[in-house]
Amino acid sequence: MAVSLVVGTPKGAAILTSKDRKSWSENFVLQGWPVTASARDDKGRIYAAVNSPNYGVALFVSDDLQNWKQLESAPRYKPEDRGNPEHHRIVSQMDFEGVLKGGGRFVDQIWTMHWAHGALYAGVSEAGLFISRDYGASWQPVDGFNNHPTRDSWVPGFGGLGAHTILSDAKNPNRMWVGVSAAGFFRTDDGGKTWAPKNKGVDPAVEAAPATTGQCVHHVAHDPANANLMFRQEHRGVHRSDDGGDTWRVMEDGLPVAELSDGHRCSFGFAMVVDRKTGKPFVVPLNGDNFRFPRDGQLAVYRSDDGKSWAAHTSGLPGKCYTAILRGSMAADQLDPGGIYFGTASGAIYGSADLGESWREIATGLPRILSVEAYAA
């Protein structure tokens, strides 16, 4: 039952380790580096992605979560790739030298990493997908995605134009999905050569946005072994698909609904995860896009037991919580019973060893939590 959490923050990674999921030890590594994502390969090695406004994006790898070595390669765009001006405007706060005005495309963050079918994938900002088939020693752009025919229509979300979700099908290596804020959800069925938008049934983030690629997907979760059943936390509510994303329908019965800034009413949030043993999805709703903290400050995790409706679980969670839970900061350990973990933007980690029935604070005093991944021994 031993579990390790890799918790990414702007000042390093907290490594939380437990043998019984009750008592946790804590170590803080990669100090000084903003840690944005992690993943584990088929040899059990853990990768951590870092970015720095001064020193760029890089990847570290570790066998034991204590000693980390930086890889000599990282995802990088080609010099001829053209950047998105609106994305540049959003991320230009630290662009003292006006480099972005040149119009190039840069990797300024790795939002997510994913191991599937013998390869390591990285979803990055400015939005794109990269693959490494040699354990991170070299990286290649997935051109079919990065030069998608609709790319010129992609509009950045509040955090920039980022590819933040990568999902795979355990039974079909040619099928994968990528989510981009705010260009929606895409699927390949030919090993990454071509990608089709999969947003039917999901409203664009704003009325003026393109109907096929204007969706602001916040996160998507599924079980790779049952890949076509998907749950999607969108800017405009929670959705479910039973056909691998071909069609979506709203699934919000039991969730708190908030009014968004444009008057639309839905269940807003970012974090989402699925427990594979039971197939149950979890979300942490926030009180709309204007407030972005739990309704009335009551931190609550919602679980769906029947795939149709949701119920709140608050035991052990604070009633005065006025902070956000970011999209990458929730994880499941996939043990039995399933352990669920999430972090807050105010530096607390909560964990449940009973599928969300009860919760306990397992770390506090950390910086803003950017990412959480759970690795069972």
Added chain:
Amino acid sequence: MSVRVQMPPILRPVAGGERWMDAEGATIAAVLADLAKKHPALGLHLFDEHGAVRRNIVCLHDGQAIRSKEAAARAVRSGDDIVLTNALAGG
């Protein structure tokens, strides 16, 4: 030209852990390129994907702050010390 470069603390573990590193080059950009060649992992932090010195890198040389755009034109002499740092931001 053989010079010494003082590394910022966060980058030292990437390139052997030393505070001062020896490097060759006739300009600051060439010195940084020499470091990148010897230590590819460090190179990721010094140059962006367009081959330019990263935009927020600042080198202190001969009492002056040399910004990334000036690095290619800034000549160095044998025995010079260069302090590798970055633009100040935050509070």
